Structures are given as structure tokens and as C-alpha cells.
Amino acid sequence: MPEGDTVYQAARRLDAALAGQLVSRTDIRVPAFATVDLSGERVHSVASRGKHLLMRIGDAVLHTHLKMEGEWRVHRPGEKWRRPAWQARAIVETPTAVAVGFDLGLVEVFPAAEEADRLAYLGPDLLGADWDALEAVRRIEAAPEVPIAVALGDQRNLAGLGNVYVNELCFLRGIRPTTPAGEVEAVPLVDLASRVIRANRDRIARTTTGVDRRGERLWVYSRAGQPCRRCGTRIEHGLLGRNDVELRDSWWCPNCQR
Structure with a gap:
């Protein structure tokens, strides 16, 4: 599942393939931006x-979000794509590489001067050079009634955690996901979030257990009904969100997370 570490890795691959080159072709398959042509412009960075x-x-930003199933792949010019062309939503081609964004949840283009303002709502970036743990803690503590799992997944508090990390972090700290944020020690939780995602940012397969074997990498995520790896109690499952529209799956061990 795409989370902050997945996007971080994708950005590094794209930057290595495209940065410094002139764009020879763009094809943005979203009606609102279908006429945008960035050919002849230089890729400054990804x-x-x-x-x-x-x-x-150039003077623009191609902004994308992977959502649940999106991904960016880099191909050599003329190389056959490994996914169907109808799934492509954005294509950026240079003389040496073709970057294709498949099943992207969001695609938009805006002036580079607007980047900071458009993303100003996001909290501190866990994998950013300007990561600010104290600011993340302050934002979480500003809404003490919100369930801690919801607070961790709220990108306005800290940017980069998805549902996998949210559930795994709650387990690692022994916290029931439904616990109000005001009853949780936010400082060690945020510190752990930073350490865990940074430990995974260069890994091919994400792990929170420390075991790098298929089926053994996670503690509770998507393991409803299976025995807890720590105590053997059956993992429970529920839905949790700020409202009925934003419900997310939640998993926990009723014994380890009291």
C-alpha cells in the first residue's frame, strides 16, 4: 500500500531518471489538464x-497522489510497458526515459510559485529534511478527543503515515486505536513513527516486526482473526474514522493494546 516511504522511493527513482533533462513529450490524461504541454521544459527535480x-x-509542478493503487514506473524509450496503456494517467518522456503514472488517484498541474501554498495544510513531513516532531505533537494534542489512530493518519498533523503504519504504531506502543489522543503520550509515539518509517524508507518490503519474510513483516495490519505474534490472542478488526465518510479499517490485539 502506498504510504510516505513508498512515495519517497518513487520520487528518488523518478528524480534519478529525469532530473536535469529536457522533456520531449507529456501526455496528461485528465480532462482538466489534457491540453497541458510541458515539452521543451527542463525537469528540475522530483x-x-x-x-x-x-x-x-520548468515553471510548473506536476502534482500526483498514488491513493490506494497508483504507481509511477520508469521505462526506456521504446520499451514495452508492464501495465496496460489505458491505466496510464500521466506520461513524461525525455530522450532517455519514459515515466508513466498508472492508476493515479490525483493528477494536477499548477504554477511552481503556488506549491508552498497548495501544500501548506500538510503537517510536518516524516521523511522531509524539515521534519519537526514537536510541531507534529502540538497538532495531535490540539484535538484531544480524536481517536489516536485517526489523529496519526490525519495528514494535517504529520504527513506520510497511512493505515499500515497507523495500526502498527498503535500496536508497538500498546495503544488501542480508539483511545482519545488526549490520553496518549504523543511525544514517544511521534518519535517512534519517525524512527519506523525512516528505517523502512530504503527497504524493498516494509517491516515493523523486524522480520523480513513474507507473511511475518507486520504485527496486526490485515490480520483479523489470526493469533497475535506476541501473546497469541486473536487480532480484532473494526472501522474507525473522523466521520462515516472517512472510515478506515483498524486492527488491534485486545490483550497487548489495553
């Missing part, structure tokens, strides 16, 4: 901000 990917080309 970077991530939380779960957002920013391709800075």
Missing part, C-alpha cells in the same frame, strides 16, 4: 511531500 509526489518541470 520530490515527495508526505504522500504527495511533486515533479517540478
Whole structure:
């Protein structure tokens, strides 16, 4: 599942393939931006901000979000794509590489001068050079009644955590996901979030257990009904969100997370 570390890795691959080159062709398959043509412009950089990917080309930014199923792939010119062309929503081609964004949840282009303002709502980026743990803690503590799992996944508090990390962090700290944020020690939780996602940012397969074997990498995420790896109690499952529209799956061990 795409989370901050997934987007960080994608940005590094795209930056290595495209940065410094002139764009020879763009094809943005979203009606609102279908006429945008960035050919002839230079790719300055490709970077991530939380779960957002920013391709800075000329005086514009191609902003994409992977959502649940999106991904960017880099091909050599003329190379056959490994996914169907109808799934492509954004294509950026240079003389040496073709970057294709498949099943992207968000695609938009805006002036580079607007980047800071458009993403100003995001909290501190866990994988950013300007990561600010104290600011993340302050934002979480500002809404003490919100369930801690919801607060951790709120990109306005800290940018980069998705549902996998949210559930795993709650387990690692022994916190029931439904616990109000005001009853949780936010400082060690935020510190752990930073350490865990940074430990995974260069890994091919994400792990929170420390075990790098298929089926053994996570503690509770998507393991409803299976025994807890720590105590053997059956993992429970529920839905949790700020409202009925934003419900997310939640998993926990009723014994380890009291």
C-alpha cells in the first residue's frame, strides 16, 4: 500500500531518471489538464511531500497522489510497458526515459510559485529534511478527543503515515486505536513513527516486526482473526474514522493494546 516511504522511493527513482533533462513529450490524461504541454521544459527535480509526489518541470509542478493503487514506473524509450496503456494517467518522456503514472488517484498541474501554498495544510513531513516532531505533537494534542489512530493518519498533523503504519504504531506502543489522543503520550509515539518509517524508507518490503519474510513483516495490519505474534490472542478488526465518510479499517490485539 502506498504510504510516505513508498512515495519517497518513487520520487528518488523518478528524480534519478529525469532530473536535469529536457522533456520531449507529456501526455496528461485528465480532462482538466489534457491540453497541458510541458515539452521543451527542463525537469528540475522530483520530490515527495508526505504522500504527495511533486515533479517540478520548468515553471510548473506536476502534482500526483498514488491513493490506494497508483504507481509511477520508469521505462526506456521504446520499451514495452508492464501495465496496460489505458491505466496510464500521466506520461513524461525525455530522450532517455519514459515515466508513466498508472492508476493515479490525483493528477494536477499548477504554477511552481503556488506549491508552498497548495501544500501548506500538510503537517510536518516524516521523511522531509524539515521534519519537526514537536510541531507534529502540538497538532495531535490540539484535538484531544480524536481517536489516536485517526489523529496519526490525519495528514494535517504529520504527513506520510497511512493505515499500515497507523495500526502498527498503535500496536508497538500498546495503544488501542480508539483511545482519545488526549490520553496518549504523543511525544514517544511521534518519535517512534519517525524512527519506523525512516528505517523502512530504503527497504524493498516494509517491516515493523523486524522480520523480513513474507507473511511475518507486520504485527496486526490485515490480520483479523489470526493469533497475535506476541501473546497469541486473536487480532480484532473494526472501522474507525473522523466521520462515516472517512472510515478506515483498524486492527488491534485486545490483550497487548489495553
